[in-house]
Amino acid sequence: MNLRRLRSFIVLAEELHFTRAAAKLFVAQQSLSKQISQLEAELGTPLLHRTSRKVELTPAGKVFLAAAREVLARFDQGVAEARRVGQGEQAVLRVGFVVGAALELTTHILAEFTGRHPGVRVELHEFGFADPSAGLAGGDTDVAFIRLPSSTYGLVATPLFTEPCVVGVSAAHPMSCRDSVRVTELLDEPIAIGRTDDSVWRDFWTLAGYRNGKRARNLVETHSQSEEVEVVAAGMACSITPAAARRYSPHPGVRFVAISDHPGSIVAVALRSGRMNLLAASFTDAAVTVRDRETQTLRTIQGAPAVG
Structure with missing residues (x-):
């Protein structure tokens, strides 16, 4: 399985027409058909249902299309980031947060992420009550600590803990x-x-x-x-x-x-859906790692005395 076959499959799945897809890919229709057949053989299941009148995705094809798009998006972004860093530009991750961020887990999460990506500059941006998405809704940040419930349209939120x-x-x-x-x-x-x-x-x-x-x-x-x-x-x-x-x-x-x-109020780490950002995804993974590791800190947060 290779990237060329994935790209060919995606174009064909979008066009649902071998002639148009082949023209878009600048390959012969026979070559495109061969690539798809090889891909199906590697997967061990048909991805397309072909008739003399139309081409349709099979249920397996629909599932694979989503996976193929994600793989290529991650690969393309990785290539772009590698080129940028290779040319001397420093990668930047914009992290938004509302009041309190992830509380006592915040410094642990930032340390975990920067340890994984020492060449990345992390920019922290605080947002007030007017923007509970902490910059994500307007595209001002790449990833953010937010509090739920709030409007999460267009966002993918990963809960970290629930606070009284x-x-x-x-x-x-x-x-x-x-x-x-x-x-x-x-x-x-x-x-x-x-x-x-x-x-x-x-x-x-x-x-x-x-x-x-x-x-x-x-x-x-x-x-x-x-x-x-x-x-x-x-x-x-x-x-x-x-x-x-x-x-x-x-x-x-x-x-x-x-x-x-x-x-209680849920503290989550969130990023925008539909825009694959490898660093934002890695930040989310770092946050989950810290959440699962810092169990004592988490118990303190979730059971903190409320009278004062």
């Missing part, structure tokens, strides 16, 4: 001395929410799923994590937030109380 949610309240709030609260106790509270057009993200952090279709009445929009903390400390609103806020955003005027019946 807490509610941040003013130190003067009646709930500040509680060990935990239930969602129903928060539905009439004003809630601080980052300004974003991502309705999936917004609904999760404003408890929309518990309101029986009714809109939250008292929402206070914020532009950043630090602004949200100050709003809460001033008693203007509470905030539904990951438990890591206790470690990453401490404030003398804010207390974090566990929410006993709200699902």
Whole structure:
């Protein structure tokens, strides 16, 4: 099996016509037919159903087409990257992240990736509430740490861990001395929410799923994590937030109380679908490796105390 046969098969699968495909490949129709027959013989199964009137992909052919496209995309990108590096250009991976990134796993993941690719320059880009995709949606980043649920249209997300949610309240709030609260106790509270057009993200952090279709009445929009903390400390609103806020955003005027019946927030590493990027795929693999290796750190994150 070789790349020439894969390319020939892809063109034929797209054209579904031997004459047109042969012309596009600049080969004789007989040569193309021979290449496909050799490919089918190597696989041990027909890829095409041929009649005098039309050419169709078999079920096996449809599966193989997807695999062939991925193989060639990876190969072509590898060739381009090798040429670029060989010409003295440094490969760059743009990594986006929202507040907290992958928490305590972040440095481990970056170290794992740079250890695998010492010649690659990693650029870190932080994004605020307005873009929960951390630059992926607009093509500003190649791979990103994101929080789910959020809109993942056009993205491939690999979950790393699920973190408990807490509610941040003013130190003067009646709930500040509680060990935990239930969602129903928060539905009439004003809630601080980052300004974003991502309705999936917004609904999760404003408890929309518990309101029986009714809109939250008292929402206070914020532009950043630090602004949200100050709003809460001033008693203007509470905030539904990951438990890591206790470690990453401490404030003398804010207390974090566990929410006993709200699902956790998933931290994932994501990349754009349909655009094969070998470095982004390798970064995802490094993240999964670290997740599976750093079990103690992961337990700390997932079971972190929520009261503070």
